[in-house]
Amino acid sequence: MSFPEGKKAVRQRMIVAELGLSPAVRTSDLARRLGVSAETVRRDIEELTQRGLVSRTYGGAAGRQLGLQPEFHDRDTLAVEEREAIARAAVKLVKAGDVVMIDSGSTTARFAHVLAEGAERITVITNSFAVANALVPRGSIRVIFCPGDFSAHERGVYGSETCAFLQRFNADLAFIGASGLTLEGPNDVETQACWVKRTMLGRAERGVLLLDSAKFNRRHLELVCPMSTLSDIVTDRAPDGPLADGIAANNLSLHLATEGKPLVPAAI
Amino acid sequence: MSFPEGKKAVRQRMIVAELGLSPAVRTSDLARRLGVSAETVRRDIEELTQRGLVSRTYGGAAGRQLGLQPEFHDRDTLAVEEREAIARAAVKLVKAGDVVMIDSGSTTARFAHVLAEGAERITVITNSFAVANALVPRGSIRVIFCPGDFSAHERGVYGSETCAFLQRFNADLAFIGASGLTLEGPNDVETQACWVKRTMLGRAERGVLLLDSAKFNRRHLELVCPMSTLSDIVTDRAPDGPLADGIAANNLSLHLATEGKPLVPAAI
DNA sequence: ATACTTCTGTGGGATGTTCCAAAGTTTTTG
DNA sequence: CAAAAACTTTGGAACATCCCACAGAAGTAT
Incomplete structure (x- = not known):
């Protein structure tokens, strides 16, 4: 389609x-x-x-080996380094006992893989096969999988079943990926995927965007949400120009993978 | 040393x-x-x-492959040929436009793979990653995935979420696997998996059991359902003795992989 | 419709693998 | 120590796979 x-x-x-x-x-x-x-x-x-x-x-x-293989439609297999670093930085936002929602995508799958090594007693709600598989090794992680129409594209489930299911839960954190990030906010190519991201963001206290710097200022089909809906961004390089201003203006915490510390701490 | x-x-x-x-x-x-x-x-x-x-x-x-139980896998690897044949025979029971539920398991996963090649305009409801993945290739197949607690062991979802979700659907056929088949009926080692099988059988017009002949007369932890709940059995070799009588007594259609035709057609 | 790119089938020579049986080697056993 | 058992090598025939270049087919753009 x-x-x-x-x-x-x-x-x-x-x-x-x-x-x-x-x-x-x-x-x-x-x-x-x-x-x-x-x-x-x-x-x-x-x-x-x-x-x-x-x-x-x-x-x-x-x-x-399952879980280690990249997604079928992996555009940029070159950004593995960056994604690994982003994943490691993002894991620091999770604390024991948290309930986290994780979106589908290459970066979030990598994040899940890192999460499986370190996290304790957490509950993960996801719509992505890759994420669920990556979390397999640890017994102290509970994985709740969403229902929905299975999509070959991202190897995950989507649709109204998925969103309706997500609506029933409350999470501490939502980790989502995106195809691009502009001044308006994160955007993606797939409408179905956007709805899942929106729903996750709506059910979590904090919304965390995971994306590598190559996606800055890239505009795609659909806007996921306004910038203000997010609370954190984890990436590998600080954006500049209007994008940086937009992030600051909305009081988002910006976490850099190289540093591991937020450059712009959450205001107030 | x-x-x-x-x-x-x-x-x-x-x-x-x-x-x-x-x-x-x-x-x-x-x-x-x-x-x-x-x-x-x-x-x-x-x-x-x-x-x-x-x-x-x-x-x-x-x-x-990591993720499959070693003890189980041992026996199963020997039955690759049989399972392939069983899968090909079972596909003949599906006609265009059908809604089918597919359980998790090695044999059912193989069945799904064969189904992906031949079937047109069907809807599949499953709780197994392997099944969903195997069906991916074809665009004319809609795959609805169940919610639930993800189990690393079987790479699928289980639990009350799964069963409650399944209850909402009506299917033409349910294809289930089992660890063993005795006179009483199919049985399995995992309680959670049994509940999913039961629910699927309850929501489908016809219940089809897929299993290789090595599992005849093997008794495991839990009985899935009485023999009479099933309507078809697809296997590679005709059972004999009391098991054969039990199948006949309950008017089950027995489909043999080698023949592709039922030996005992559904009575009445 | 034409030109172009991309994808796919074919043929043959080179290379690699399997299988089998017999003979050689090492290890175990009485 | 010698016989038996288990293991390994060897050689050759049969068979599969690989690679390459080229031509036909399918799809896309001009």
């Missing part, structure tokens, strides 16, 4: 899905089952390997 | 250790690095595969 999906994308998704069931697949098997030539499958596997989704083997492909 | 460990054991331990680092290894590489012939490595891999520690591939071995 949001963008056209060619036959290639479907095929590659099937390959990844297959690897979710068995630890390794064979090129010849895939070729037969997908109705394409072995050479095409080989090219697909090669491409998926480049993106880090699978690992090429002689005769086929093997799956990567 | 001074343990009487044969060279073979050390070698095999090394292979498993190596797979902890990279998702797949190559027979020829291992042979060179371990200073033995390729044939020996092949035998080692074969043996480790039998024990369920690794998974043999063409040209080497791949590591096992």
Whole structure:
């Protein structure tokens, strides 16, 4: 819907899905089952390997460790460093016993992964498979998963079921991602995803935006919420110009990943 | 250190250790690095595969997927062929436009994967990550995911949220798996999982049990439901003795994977 | 409609893997 | 010590996979 999906994308998704069931697949098997030539499958596997989704083997492909693999539609796999740093900074906002809502997205998934290592006795409410999977290791974390229409796009659930479910809960913190951040506020490409973000922000005491600096001043389809709805922003580099002013004007705490301390403390 | 460990054991331990680092290894590489012939490595891999520690591939071995129970997985890996056949037979029960509920489990996940290839305009309601992921590829399938407490163990959601959600829907078919099948009915080891199965069966016109013949006459912690609650069983080999009588007595349709046709058609 | 890009199937030579059986090696056992 | 058992190597035939370049197909833009 949001963008056209060619036959290639479907095929590659099937390959990844297959690897979710068995630890390794064979090129010849895939070729037969997908109705394409072995050479095409080989090219697909090669491409998926480049993106880090699978690992090429002689005769086929093997799956990567679950939770560590990037999302299917990961645009910028290059920002891993930044995201890791952002995640580590964001975890400091969570204290024992908190109830946190976590949105879907590459950055928030990374955040969840870091959270799994350090947090104690927290409850996480999420709509993202990647987030839930990342939190698996720890027994002291309770994960409540939302209902909804499953979307291949972000490997999570969306829609009115999701929002209605979220409405029933109260959280201390909501961690959301975004495709861009302008003076008006965070924005995203997907309408369904925006609604989930809005709902989470509405049910949490503090709304925390996680995004890397490459997304500053990027404008996308839909505005998630006005800047004033947020309470914190965690990023890797301080914005400048009007964006910085906008953040300051709305009394948002700005947390920099490199420092780990807010540059602009929450006012009052 | 001074343990009487044969060279073979050390070698095999090394292979498993190596797979902890990279998702797949190559027979020829291992042979060179371990200073033995390729044939020996092949035998080692074969043996480790039998024990369920690794998974043999063409040209080497791949590591096992994390998140699946080791004890369970052992038996299941041997039944890959059977499960594939069962899945293909079970898909024939679904017609265009159907609403189906799918339980979590290895067999049902495989079923979902096959379903993704063939089915048109169907709606799937599930509580399993593996099932949802397997269905991703096709755009003409709507996947509704249940809410609930996320369980790392089965990679799915369970609990009262899950069951309450399921109660709201009506389905044409419910596909469930089980750990065992006795004269009384299907049974399973996990109480939470049993409740989900029961709820699904209660909301569907037809209840279909998917399980391989190795699970015949195996008794586990909890009975899911009496035999009479089911309407179909899909398996790879016809049961015999009292179990066969019990199935016939309750007028269940028995579908055999090898044939693809029911041996005992639904009576009346 | 044409030109362009991207994707996919085909063929053949090179290379790699599997399987099998027999012979050689090491370890265990009586 | 010698026989037996377990393990490993070797060699060759059969078979799969890989890679490459090229041509046909599908889709997109001009």
